[in-house]
Amino acid sequence: MVFDDSISLVEWLSSSSLKFIIGAFIVAVVGVVFSYLTATLQYGPSEAFYFVSRVIFQIIPDFVRTSFGRIFALAKLAVQETLRKKIIFVAFAIFAAMLLGGGWFLNANSEHPDQVYIGFVFFGTQLLMGLFGLLIATFSLPTDIKTRTIYTVVTKPVRSSEIVLGRVAGFGFVGTIMLFLIWFASYLFVERGLNHTHNIKDVTFTRIETKGESSVSGGRVSLTTEYEGKSGLASSHWHLIEVSNEGLITVQVPPEYGGHSHDVMVRSSKYEGPINDRGNTSIRASVEDGKLIVKDVETDEPAEFWIGPPTGILMARERIRASELTFLDRRGNEKERGVNVGNEWEHRSYIAGGSSSLARAVFTLDGFVASKFADPNFVQLDLNNMSVVRTHKGDIERGVSGSLVIRGVTDNYEYRTEPIVFEADEFAIKTIFIPRIQENCSRTDLNVAEGEFAEEVVGSYDLFDEIGETGDIQVIVRCNESGQFFGVAMNDLYFLTSEGSFAWNFAKAYFGIWLQMMFIVAVSVMFSTFLSGVVSMVAVLATIILGCFSELVVDLRKGVMEGGGPIESFYRIYTQMNQMTPLDEGVTKTVIKSTDGAFLDAVQYLTFLVPDFTKLDFSEPLVAGFNISMAPFLIATTIAAVFIFMTVVIGYFILKTREIAK
């Protein structure tokens, strides 16, 4: 399941609300029929009718008389219950043990220590808060009924809605305080664990003997590198520092503690910032007697230098993503999908490489405006997780060469930039910096009289003011090597606009956990209005599982996943049939397909009644270092609010129709 922030709240509402209304309507009808039937068993058919209609007619008076004072009193009681029964302290002890234990194990080197760290605390918090909500909220009401303490409450002018709401609010409050503390601790844990710097002052630099080869690490360095050195050790890793022949410094990503690098920062009276090919300064580095000297080459003033905080981790990058992805096949015909290279389960499409191939992937992006970019003069484009399929080895040391063209169409002109060549690495982020002023860009006049050739002018054009004047652009990607393929999906290409605050992003992702926790509390209280503590727990778990897989069920129904439903899967396993082999036509196939269809339909209707839990989970963008944008944030909040409201309403009904003293 891919985190998707491409739909806005309004789009989501318009596509989901109908399903939800149908679902809610089904619940209401089923609820009334069910309560009539159970009441019939108890009181006979005519009394039952009277009973059900009386309940329905009391909804409005109950609603009008709902009192915040009472809800507050009941919420306070729930808080006192949790605190005095000391459940909360147990939860904290578990979390502390988890962090300590985690800190011990997570020190191991990994390719992406940041992702491991953040993923660990995030998942741990999610689990802990979920369990906490589940435990405190499922057992409270059943205990209250069993010990009959509820008799003294319901014989006061208390509405059942207040009992349900009070509990949700009270447990929610305790959970909120707890999550707040855990969030704070987690942030410190991640920040302390990952934020580090290295010593550069005492590093001994040596001259590169063979161009492009490092004698310190044994790996490769840039061809322009003259000196290399090994940074000081920190967090059990070091970096190779390269000094180029132009006096610029780069810090390599270490292989064993990957995912990050550093900028070497400099400060003089005129400039403070990184000293690399994007730093706009006259400060340059050189090496004398193995030691680094940094000074302003114009004024000869020496500059301070140090290694900055890690880059490439603890990020919250903002992006502009494609809103559409189409393909051109080898002959240049438009297609919705590219080539299929054999893996049915993959959502990527492939474009064939080679100079004769006209296959292209066309990404359409809107909202491409200069004001969104932190530095519009150098626009950063990322190719993330693009896959590369080689039919022959080629130069295995190097990535597969590709190129991209930015195309913009305005009222009068069509622009096409000069192809920008890149090397694609399999499943890694490929970052390309694109200058704002595009030289050798072609401009075609669109307002030509019929029968005349359109005039094409090659020149320098502005990426935002001219090429992307309308705010819409296309990025057209091709693979340059014949026999090789690029696999792309909509989310693989994006422009990085600005760097948001990681701390803020972390808080936003934790807000998602808060929504999940509140939902679990509400559902737990709802189930516990009519089930015993243990049974409600099982019911809540089932709800969560259904919520996590609702997307999968919908996909299955759509036939996106070819494996089929449960019966077909069982049949395939039983007959040891491959997933790809089509079933033989005939009665068996019809029976299997239709039973599966009916089953999935039923489950699908259920999933409309359960929130899509994955939509409340922001771990994916948080861990990958992307800013959690407004739309998914609002959608998650709406989902949680609507479903919490619904559970409270259902809980109200059940509690009201229930004979408390039985």
Next chain:
Amino acid sequence: MSEEKSSTTGADKMPQKTRRFGEDDANIVIETKNLSKVYRDFWGRQKVRALKALDLEVQKGEIFGLLGPNGSGKSTTMKLLLGLLFPSGGQALVLGKEASNVEKNERIGYLPEESYLYKFLNAEETLDFYGRLFDMPAKVRRDRVKELIEKVGLTWARRRQLKEYSKGMTRRIGLAQALINDPDLILLDEPTSGLDPIGVDEMKSMIMELKEQGKTVVMCSHLLTDVQNVCDRIAILHQGELKELGRVDSLLEVSDEIQFRASGLSADAEKEIQEVIERHNGKLLESGKPSTTLQDLFLEIVSESEARPGRRVTRKD
């Protein structure tokens, strides 16, 4: 036997025969008609017929006793009146409203069989909590809590969690809880159970006090002595059926017996009186110095020790 007692079946006749059920009448606080309860399991199978066609009317300002042996349906009746249970048949109106209607609870106080209170709260918090459920303003609530804690004699233990309370103390705080909203109708399920003799006495005088304030009290008990002194009218239930309904004084009055009590008589005089009774074909059932009951004795000792609290200390010296 009194006149009322001669009509003993469940369908007891009330004074105003022309009144229809549910008709507006400010003097009628509780009214049930054919009220019955069958406990069933989830599948609707009958388990117990706990109450059979009960017809009752409780008047404003009276103390009404529900009597009966264990399992006779007293608590079931109370729960039906409170809406904790739904009737299997018949109807119950409380303060002019349907028993299942929460709004009636504004003017009701209820003390359950056992005090079902939150053990993790202390006395003040408990009363404050129930006060909030009536949306009482903070100031009123605070005063009321203080007043009630004093009234039930728990000032010394008001900050202790209820899990440390003894049974009688819990009962007291339970009563305070039932009175938090200054109710017009108070339902007490076995109010004296678990109380010491002083407590029983205090409870009784508190009930009388409520009556003086014009409140209506419905209490149930299987202890006749509890009921005897305080109730105006009683109903006796047995196996879910109403067996007896009427005024206590007339129910307990033994019409063919007369009791004499006198003091300052000599043995001769006593003999003479005995002869007089025999001459009139009467039979002396009992004579001699009337003994005080154990309860009276206990009360005497305690009140004496309360009058002179320092006594044990002086004796030790």
